Amino acid sequence: MYSRKKLLQDSRKTKNNLNMFYDIIIIGGGASGLCTAIQSKTEINTVLVLDHNSIPGKKILSTGNGRCNLTNVNASVDLFDSNPEGLIPYMTSGDPLFYQQVISQFDCHDTVNFFAENGLLCTDKNGYIYPRSEQAVSVQEVLKNRCEDLGIDVVVNHDVRSITKKKDHEFVVDSRYECLNLVLATGGLSGASTGNDGSGYKMAQSFGHHLIDPTPALCGIRCSDQIFRYLKGTRTDGRLSFKAQGKEISVHGNIQFTDYGISGIPAFQISSIIGYMLAIGETPVITVDLMPEIALYELVNLLYRNYKLIPAKKRYDKPAQRMLAGILNQNVINAVIRRFSAAGSTNDPDAMCLALARAIKLFQVHPYELMPFENAQTTAGGICTDEIDPLTMESKLVKGLFFTGEMIDVNGICGGYNLQWAFSTASICGKTLQARQSLRL
Numbered sequence: 300m301y302s303r304k305k306l307l308q309d310s311r312k313t314k315n316n317l318n319m320f321y322d323i324i325i326i327g328g329g330a331s332g333l334c335t336a337i338q339s340k341t342e343i344n345t346v347l348v349l350d351h352n353s354i355p356g357k358k359i360l361s362t363g364n365g366r367c368n369l370t371n372v373n374a375s376v377d378l379f380d381s382n383p384e385g386l387i388p389y390m391t392s393g394d395p396l397f398y399q400q401v402i403s404q405f406d407c408h409d410t411v412n413f414f415a416e417n418g419l420l421c422t423d424k425n426g427y428i429y430p431r432s433e434q435a436v437s438v439q440e441v442l443k444n445r446c447e448d449l450g451i452d453v454v455v456n457h458d459v460r461s462i463t464k465k466k467d468h469e470f471v472v473d474s475r476y477e478c479l480n481l482v483l484a485t486g487g488l489s490g491a492s493t494g495n496d497g498s499g500y501k502m503a504q505s506f507g508h509h510l511i512d513p514t515p516a517l518c519g520i521r522c523s524d525q526i527f528r529y530l531k532g533t534r535t536d537g538r539l540s541f542k543a544q545g546k547e548i549s550v551h552g553n554i555q556f557t558d559y560g561i562s563g564i565p566a567f568q569i570s571s572i573i574g575y576m577l578a579i580g581e582t583p584v585i586t587v588d589l590m591p592e593i594a595l596y597e598l599v600n601l602l603y604r605n606y607k608l609i610p611a612k613k614r615y616d617k618p619a620q621r622m623l624a625g626i627l628n629q630n631v632i633n634a635v636i637r638r639f640s641a642a643g644s645t646n647d648p649d650a651m652c653l654a655l656a657r658a659i660k661l662f663q664v665h666p667y668e669l670m671p672f673e674n675a676q677t678t679a680g681g682i683c684t685d686e687i688d689p690l691t692m693e694s695k696l697v698k699g700l701f702f703t704g705e706m707i708d709v710n711g712i713c714g715g716y717n718l719q720w721a722f723s724t725a726s727i728c729g730k731t732l733q734a735r736q737s738l739r740l
């Protein structure tokens with residue numbers, strides 16, 4: 300037997316016998332799409348999520364190394380300007396005011412509350428928020444189950460190719476579905492294996508929206524230096540620094556050296572700024588400090604002490620190798636000594652200690668390209684924020700068209716900021732749609 304609510308819902312779904320009608324259609328069932336669906340659903344309205352993957356929220360499963368770092372305590376407006384490093388912004392966009400307005404409406408605390416209300420408990424690991432289970436699948440399951448429980452239709456394996464507008468106010472999706480409100484939640488270009496092909500950008504552009512050139516972000520950085528053949532496969536604690544627009548940018552963490560250049564969290568954090576500099580024709584130089592915990596003069600003293608440990612008759616036989624043996628990773632020693640020798644090695648102990656210390660603390664590498672989108676965790680660039688209302692996430696150009704998540708020109712550093720962005724935009728969009736719906740009823 301049909302309840303009154305179900306009859307009403309079904310009558311809203313089948314407006315005419317050609318196409319299925321929904322109040323809201325969301326293209327993309329990723330983090331922001333599923334969250335928008337949950338936040339926009341009312342008892343009466345009908346919501347459809349379309350995704351071309353075989354399961355909703357597929358990308359969530361690979362986030363945070365399978366643990367899903369879903370937000371960060373710093374993802375709130377009060378703390379936005381106080382990055383602990385004080386050096387790279389948590390988020391980057393053509394218009395910083397845009398993301399600040401969005402985050403101020405729905406921040407990390409709201410994300411934790413939203414998930415608690417929907418049955419997911421979180422845990423705080425030094426400010427990085429994970430599901431209590433420390434399994435990304437918990438996040439994906441909760442979002443998927445809530446969609447099911449709320450009566451949201453989620454259709455997978457549907458690759459949306461066309462959106463048109465019928466009359467003034469109805470969207471037609473793939474000549475099969477119709478709706479009054481259409482949400483583009485198709486992500487960016489990062490992580491192609493989890494369904495991101497940039498098709499959403501074309502859909503937005505077909506409605507007159509402008510695209511800020513998308514580039515990979517949170518990815519490894521290719522460098523032209525030959526030295527990587529000695530360093531590949533090495534991980535070391537270090538600091539990466541470079542100058543951008545006159546400002547010194549610097550990030551500390553576990554650096555991974557690869558055959559192409561640098562990777563690991565510190566490289567990811569600076570990748571979008573390096574990518575931007577390369578795109579505008581600049582030639583940034585990154586200084587790698589391979590011993591950030593010690594000042595240059597202290598290192599010189601330490602090396603001199605090690606030099607003195609070498610018996611006098613052996614001081615002419617590869618002293619640098621012996622001086623560094625107990626201090627650095629073997630691959631790093633090889634690379635440092637190559638740089639030291641290339642700079643014209645000396646046997647004068649003072650000059651040698653200073654030159655070695657400089658080779659360790661001022662180890663320069665030369666980026667020329669970012670790793671491709673397949674290897675990137677997010678996208679810099681995207682749909683221009685000037686054309687989106689941050690209070691509703693609605694297009695300023697087309698009524699009833701909304702944007703959420705990574706497809707907008709905002710990207711965050713590692714640490715939960717990108718998923719927070721997905722949830723903040725989704726929540727604003729979902730609540731707008733819910734309010735609009737109730738006004739209509």
Ligand SMILES: Cc1cc2nc3c(=O)[nH]c(=O)nc-3n(C[C@H](O)[C@H](O)[C@H](O)COP(=O)(O)OP(=O)(O)OC[C@H]3O[C@@H](n4cnc5c(N)ncnc54)[C@H](O)[C@@H]3O)c2cc1C
Nearest residue numbers: 327329331351362363368459486490494704705715717718
């Ligand atoms: C390996 C990896 C690890 C990450 N770890 C973290 C982390 O720990 N913390 C964090 O904050 N961020 C992390 N991120 C980034 C984060 O996952 C994204 O920022 C976030 O998922 C973006 O959400 P979204 O909804 O905008 O897009 P997505 O999650 O990419 O969802 C877009 C959806 O749209 C679908 N779609 C696209 N085009 C179409 C179409 N034409 N038809 C139908 N469906 C379509 C896709 O299949 C996809 O499901 C990580 C990313 C990667 C790749």
